[in-house]
Amino acid sequence: MFRLVQGQAPHTLHTLGTAAAVHWFKNICLILADNQIECTLWAKFGVQSPWQKAIADYGQTGLLRQIYWCRTGENPGLGESLKLDQSIGITPLLLEVNTHWQGENFFCFLSSQINLLILLGESPENPKVVNILQSFSPRVIGYFLNELKQSLVVADDLSVDLFTPEELNPSADLDLVNQLVQGMGPQLKNSSTAVPQSNSSAIANSFVVNLIRELGIPLTNIKTALQLLESLQQKKEARQRYLDLIKQNCDRQMSLITGLQELLTIEATTAPLESVQIADCTLSTIGIYQPIALEKSIILNSVVAENCPPVACTGADLRTILQRLLENALKFTNPGGRVQIKAYHQGPQVEIVVSDNGCGIAMADIPHLFDCFFQGQNALPETQGAGLGLTIVQSLVQRWGGKITVRSRPGQGSNFHVFLPVMVDHSLGHRFIVPS
Missing domain, CATH: 3.30.565.10 (Histidine kinase-like ATPase, C-terminal domain)
Structure with a gap:
């Protein structure tokens, strides 16, 4: 599924170590909770996986209305494992045995304010690395849910509504999108703080890591705004907010480039006293x-x-x-x-x-x-x-x-x-x- 969705633009790709990826995902859930986002969640993750704690914490806020928990085999009851509020509906779903889902987890948050898809794929080269695909695009999320529902094992106790296409909100809360996009920043930043300052090569690597992060955030913001502008259903006011976001991040990118040029000039030149x-x-x-x-x-x-x-x-x-x-x-x-x-x-x-x-x-x-x-x-x-x-x-x-x-x-x-x-x-x- 990761490769299938990867072929559907627009989306954003990240690669993180497992620990950093888990911390990032917790940040995403915290941002949603802090903004009081009530949502329905389609998800696939193991009961003992590191992702479940973030979902459990989010569930305890009372903001999760419904969880559609997908799995490829028999597992213990999710509700008891996560200690969720009894008011939260939990629907276990079985997926057909399909290589699309092997070694992958996903979380699809659906709400009136925002829709967010997160796909987590194991790196074939390094088991300690997680490939992350993130998208706010209604078109990409709609494609994903359609593929997912076609892979569900039909059961007598399942509602027919589960197999119908989702009606996704074509717009999104711009401030919330910006917060979620920047949720990636702290992991790269924190991962560089352990660099020993006595090692000049390590210091240079730390600078490059931070530079990549700072170059990436404005570009990701711009890309996300362009994703949301794709929808022809956007109202004029919403489209203007997305255009303002693009301008703001272009300005930030230019400020970054100008600042780096200024630093290099200071280091490379001398001025008369x-x-x-x-x-x-x-x-x-x-x-x-x-x-x-x-x-x-x-x-x-x-x-x-x-x-x-x-x-x-x-x-x-x-x-x-x-x-x-x-x-x-x-x-x-x-x-x-x-x-x-x-x-x-x-x-x-x-x-x-x-x-x-x-x-x-x-x-x-x-x-x-x-x-x-x-x-x-x-x-x-x-x-x-x-x-x-x-x-x-x-x-x-x-x-x-x-x-x-x-x-x-x-x-x-x-x-x-x-x-x-x-x-x-x-x-x-x-x-x-x-x-x-």
Whole structure:
């Protein structure tokens, strides 16, 4: 069946290790439960399979109206094994002995908000790897259910309605689709965290894994939106939402490409040293973002100490640092909040503080803020960027012998402290003083 459905576009394919695939499937069920999705489920899985715990947890929410449990042989009662609520209807179904179903599991969630098909196939090359086919397309899901119903063993106690084609909702909740599509992200991300940082090859592999994930998410979102646009029954409003999703993810993809190019440029090039006035850069940057702040009813201002000396870097780099930090602060500050830039002279260096009283940062996220592609716990789908902004900031700061630190608490805002060396007289025999 996996190969048959694979020939029916559109769909999305993934490959994960068994443990990561199980964790991913649990995430999918949690997302459905969190969104209060009441559904009917067509499924094939073993009683002792790792997938059953996620289904059992979903069933205990009371959101599963009916389960059509398909099997190819005799098995113990599913209801007792899963400890489901007695209000949930469970219909055991027997499939004809057919090679289509060997070594495969499937889960087909049907609801008024969304339809989702997940096919799980064993990899012939590696038994510890699971091939995952995922589709939201009514046409693909309809094809799958039609093939499935033709494979059912007819029994006297089965309703004739079971063998009739399903009437699938041609549209889908766009926000929910986006959440389910991005449910793949954490597994690839978490699988890379165990890479030993002392091994440069492993670090490079970790970067590539994360890059593949970040390139894949927007493309998967775009592909899913195109799947849903396929249906001619879509209303004008729904079609516009899908077009907006495509545009949003194209923008994210472009942001990712631009960010990677910027990082490579920082690493590969050198820039002539300049004596940069903090006040000038701060005022020009504030001017750019003041309209955005006003639109969100956020107070945006700056305070630069009168004795603040010029710093040793380039004007372009300092403006980029301030712009990236301001974008971040404005993104996570609610209307009526405050964002501020302050600058002080601290001996051989200047301290620049970009502060806000926004949502703050989880303590567990702070050590990873400057990692490539990192998305914090507070990042909502509409606020997620490419995950490269703070990485670029740190690279620019370190380029000039500086450093950057963060202080934050959830609900109490964030303070980003940038330390840059003071520009000194060339007659001293060196260009600038590097902070300790």
